[in-house]
Amino acid sequence: MPSVMYKYEARANIIKAMAHPTRLLIIEKLVEREHCVCELTDFVGDDISTVSKHLSVLKNAGIVTDDKRGTMVFYHLKVPCILQFLGCIEKVIHDRAKEQLASVG
Amino acid sequence: MPSVMYKYEARANIIKAMAHPTRLLIIEKLVEREHCVCELTDFVGDDISTVSKHLSVLKNAGIVTDDKRGTMVFYHLKVPCILQFLGCIEKVIHDRAKEQLASVG
DNA sequence: TGGTTATTTGGTAAAATAGTAAAACAAGCA
DNA sequence: TGCTTGTTTTACTATTTTACCAAATAACCA
Numbered sequence A, B: 001m002p003s004v005m006y007k008y009e010a011r012a013n014i015i016k017a018m019a020h021p022t023r024l025l026i027i028e029k030l031v032e033r034e035h036c037v038c039e040l041t042d043f044v045g046d047d048i049s050t051v052s053k054h055l056s057v058l059k060n061a062g063i064v065t066d067d068k069r070g071t072m073v074f075y076h077l078k079v080p081c082i083l084q085f086l087g088c089i090e091k092v093i094h095d096r097a098k099e100q101l102a103s104v105g
Numbered sequence C: 001t002g003g004t005t006a007t008t009t010g011g012t013a014a015a016a017t018a019g020t021a022a023a024a025c026a027a028g029c030a
Numbered sequence D: 001t002g003c004t005t006g007t008t009t010t011a012c013t014a015t016t017t018t019a020c021c022a023a024a025t026a027a028c029c030a
Helices: A005-018 A021-032 A037-044 A048-061 A082-104 B005-018 B021-032 B037-044 B048-061 B082-104
Strands: A064-069 A072-077 B064-069 B072-077
Touching (some): A005 A021, A005 B021, A005 B082, A021 A037, A021 A048, A021 A082, A048 A064, A048 A072, A082 B005, A082 B082, B005 B048, B021 B037, B021 B048, B021 B072, B021 B082, B048 B072
Antiparallel strands (some): A064 A072
């Protein structure tokens, strides 16, 4: 195993933090502007404790930051370049769909 | 839960496929050119069955394609835009390192 | 202080994932 | 056909992740 493996582990941890449908939904929602946990909970539709945990995963990974104002905690996206990546992901999905059509028809 | 959730699940599946240090290493290796399982096994240093499984995960996600030539199977990266994303990930890591320094000093 | 709202934490059962050894398969050659 | 090499699949256990509920915490207001 290459000795630079720790570098890939650090990267994998961040990617892992993104690798959940709900967290992707949250990330995309946070692109427009910051949101409090309660707003994100309404939007996602899971239990608030579940949403809070997803947000802590994103925070630990360094993808979002939190800001407590009064009783509410606002989260905001720290790394907008993640959006470009989602475009790349769409390309994978699109390419695959096209191939499946080709192999059928 | 939003009814578009299947879309986020599809994305998450692809991201999940990337979220492993060895698979990131393989992806980066495949940027230069295609490689057979045996070459990747030497490079990564894991058991060939382990590497093969990682490759099948990447293949199922649509990130690589395989091409059997004789007894060997060559894999090649289908989505080079993934590399840009790795740049974004580096930014997350770098930002976080900077903050940790700031909070200490 | 007591009550209310917003969020996080802890515990737990269910689901998903990782890792690997062994078996299976496929291609080429004697 | 049978042997060898290269790769894939299967089967299994161990580990991790997830989602919910309930309890704990924190900030504010009366």
